[in-house]
Every structure is written in C-alpha cells, then in structure tokens.
Amino acid sequence: MQRDDPKTLVSTDWLSRHLRDPDLRILDASWYLPDMGRDARSEYDAAHIPGARYFDIDDVSDSRSDLPHMAPPIEKFMSRMRAMGVGDGHQVVVYDGAGLFSAARVWWLFRLMGQVDVAVLDGGFVKWQAEGRDVEDMPPIVRDRHMTVRRQNQMVKDVTQVASASKLGDYQIVDARSAPRFRGDAPEPRPGLRAGHIPGSRNVPYGTLLNADSTMKDPAALKAVFEAAGVDLSKPAITTCGSGVTAAVLSLALEIIGKTDHSLYDGSWSEWGMFPTVPVETGPAATGDN
Known part of the structure; x- marks a missing residue:
C-alpha cells in the first residue's frame, strides 16, 4: 500500500512522477556513524537522485555547542537553505543512503523551523537504486530562494x-537506541558516557518501525510496535536516542499514526549520559513506572 503524504512520507513512485516539478527540492541527508565506515559526501558526489542537493547534518547545526549536530540558530538555517536554493513555496523531499536513518532528522529540523511541506523518501536511496531509477553525479544548478522561518519551540x-x-511522568519518553544500549549492556559509541537510559523511558529501537527493505511499516503496525513497548500514547511524547538523529525516526512514525504532540530531546544520550547530576537506569524498562 502506498502512503504518499507530502508532509510525512512519499514513495519512490511518487518522487519519480514529481521529479521534474519546478518547485520540488530533493535533499540527500545521508549521515553515518563512524563505525559504519561510509563517507556520505563522497557517495553523494558519485551518485544521487537527479537534482538532489547535499544536506550536511553536521554543518547545518549549532557550532557553538559541544554536543553533536544540535539544531542551528534560525539565522544559520535560513542562510544555509538560501545557499542551497530551498525556500518558501518548495515541496521538500529528504532521503538518505541507509534507507531510512538520518533523513527523518532533517524532516524534523524543517518542522522545527515551521516548514510543513517536507517529506521523507520511503526506503531512501537504497530502494531508489534497487528499482533501477535514474541517478546522476552532477551538482544541481542552485538559485537563491528566501525561506520564512517560524521556529516551533x-x-x-x-x-x-x-x-x-x-521525574513527573507527564510525558512519555521514548528511546530509539538498540535494546542493549538502552539496558546498559552495551557500551556507548561516544566515549565518556554512562550506560543506561532516562528513568521512566520506553525503548522502541528505530529499526523495529521499519520493514526489511527499510520502508516504514503501515500505521497500524507502527502503533502496535509502540504499544508493545509499553508506550503510553495518551501522553505527549519526547523522543530520544544517541545524538538526536534516529529519535526523529520515532517522531516521524508518531506523526504518521496521527500523534502530533511529540517533541525531540536534541541533546539525547550524548548530553544525558555525560551529565553527572541526572539519574540513569539500567536493565529493561520497568512496568508500571511513569
């Protein structure tokens, strides 16, 4: 079943049909952890969806912060988007080279900046290439475009x-990291961080929301995954992960099932795990806690 919604998720078929639309802007937002052994920029330079611009998650961030790729100030976001030729009146489609991994982070960032006409490509560049669709290695011709930003705090x-x-339990905190990292059984990839999870949080590893081909599961299946993990969908949600990237996969899934009262903890475990004054739990999420 195709679930084409230009505000959340679009299929490769949808993108192929709209590829030449004058107000479409495609962004390659590939980003990888060091242990993945991949170079996102060089992969983009070698092959990308026709017309795609490269969106550098580490560059379009708050350079004043010691934490990785925190959301940038409004002015920086606007200037970077102007330079990429992305602005008012554009339909944005974001993809990544892992299927559905880092693209959701850029979807969330656009939403944070008040942009709603933005969607993630379901299955990403992996699916696009597997289907034998066109790619190119030429950078697009870019023309400046103003973007009106209204940050959604x-x-x-x-x-x-x-x-x-x-502490209060008035939000449902949902963690996208792997179960071993959530329990504190596996070390964190970033040095100096404690192991475990935020007290009261639930664990929904982002991969459990995806099909085998890295497309997003259908809304009923997404809801079932959250409920099976003990997520209380009646509470507003806060998504979290290692550094605020895969937490956005959870945010996208929540939006798809019609839950709009969600926010993202930008510092995520990179911040929480280093703060000595905040508590850490280990082991599986306790039943009946807040």
Missing part, C-alpha cells in the same frame, strides 16, 4: 525539560 526539549518530564 514546542518540538524540541532540553535536558532540564526532559529531567522534569522523567
């Missing part, structure tokens, strides 16, 4: 807000 949370939510 309710879509992001900081460590103080998350600590309060953990």
Whole structure:
C-alpha cells in the first residue's frame, strides 16, 4: 500500500512522477556513524537522485555547542537553505543512503523551523537504486530562494525539560537506541558516557518501525510496535536516542499514526549520559513506572 503524504512520507513512485516539478527540492541527508565506515559526501558526489542537493547534518547545526549536530540558530538555517536554493513555496523531499536513518532528522529540523511541506523518501536511496531509477553525479544548478522561518519551540526539549518530564511522568519518553544500549549492556559509541537510559523511558529501537527493505511499516503496525513497548500514547511524547538523529525516526512514525504532540530531546544520550547530576537506569524498562 502506498502512503504518499507530502508532509510525512512519499514513495519512490511518487518522487519519480514529481521529479521534474519546478518547485520540488530533493535533499540527500545521508549521515553515518563512524563505525559504519561510509563517507556520505563522497557517495553523494558519485551518485544521487537527479537534482538532489547535499544536506550536511553536521554543518547545518549549532557550532557553538559541544554536543553533536544540535539544531542551528534560525539565522544559520535560513542562510544555509538560501545557499542551497530551498525556500518558501518548495515541496521538500529528504532521503538518505541507509534507507531510512538520518533523513527523518532533517524532516524534523524543517518542522522545527515551521516548514510543513517536507517529506521523507520511503526506503531512501537504497530502494531508489534497487528499482533501477535514474541517478546522476552532477551538482544541481542552485538559485537563491528566501525561506520564512517560524521556529516551533514546542518540538524540541532540553535536558532540564526532559529531567522534569522523567521525574513527573507527564510525558512519555521514548528511546530509539538498540535494546542493549538502552539496558546498559552495551557500551556507548561516544566515549565518556554512562550506560543506561532516562528513568521512566520506553525503548522502541528505530529499526523495529521499519520493514526489511527499510520502508516504514503501515500505521497500524507502527502503533502496535509502540504499544508493545509499553508506550503510553495518551501522553505527549519526547523522543530520544544517541545524538538526536534516529529519535526523529520515532517522531516521524508518531506523526504518521496521527500523534502530533511529540517533541525531540536534541541533546539525547550524548548530553544525558555525560551529565553527572541526572539519574540513569539500567536493565529493561520497568512496568508500571511513569
């Protein structure tokens, strides 16, 4: 079943039909962890969807922060998008080279900046290539375009807000990391961080929301995954992960099932795991906790 929604998720068929639309802007937002052994920029230079611009998650970020790829100030986002020729009146489609991994982070970032006409390519560049669709190695011709930004502060949370939510239980915190990392059984990929999870959080590894071909599961199946993990969907949600990238896969899935009261903890475990004053739990999520 195709679930084409230009505000959340579109299929490769949809993108192929709209590829020449004058107001379509395609972004390659590939980003990889060091242990993946891949170079996102060189892969983009070698082959990308026709017309795609490269979106560097580490560059379009807050350079004043010691934390990785935190959301940038409004002015920086606007200037980077102008330079990429992305602005008002454009339909944006974001993809990545892993299937559905980092593209959702850029979807969330656009939503944070008040942009709603943005979707993730379901199955990403992997599916596009597997289907034998056109690729190119030439950079697109870019013309400046102004973007009006209205930051949606309710879509992001900081460590103080998350600590309060953990203590009060008035939000459902959902962690996209792997189960061993959530339990504290596996070491964190970033040095110096404690192991475990935010007290009261639930674990929904982002991969459990995807099919074998890295496309997103259908809405009923997504809802079932959240419920099986003990997520209370009646509460507003805060998504989290290692550094705020795969948390956005959870945010996208929540949006797809019609849950709009979600925010993302931008610092995620890169921040929480290093803060000595906030509590850490280990083991599986306890039943009946907040």
